[in-house]
Amino acid sequence: MTTQEQLDQINKAITAIENGAQEYSIGSRRLRRPDLSMLYQERRQLMRQNIEENGGSVTVAVFDRR
Numbered sequence: 001m002t003t004q005e006q007l008d009q010i011n012k013a014i015t016a017i018e019n020g021a022q023e024y025s026i027g028s029r030r031l032r033r034p035d036l037s038m039l040y041q042e043r044r045q046l047m048r049q050n051i052e053e054n055g056g057s058v059t060v061a062v063f064d065r066r
Helices: 003-018 036-053
Strands: 023-026 029-032
Touching: 003 023
Parallel strands: none
Antiparallel strands: 023 029
16 A cells, blocks of 8 residues: 555545544444544654655745845
8 A cells, every 4th residue: 555545544534533433333343443643643654754755855935025
């Protein structure tokens, strides 16, 4: 699985939790997603990794009003 695919999955999980789907049941099974803080931390790590894999360039612009 690529880093981008992992990021997509984490973003879907974050969205689901933010929309109220932290925990749910299917029949007799009960499922609980990880805490948001863990998902946010993993997303930051994967975003850094994705930037490094894709060249890691960052452009910064400064607008000076003189």
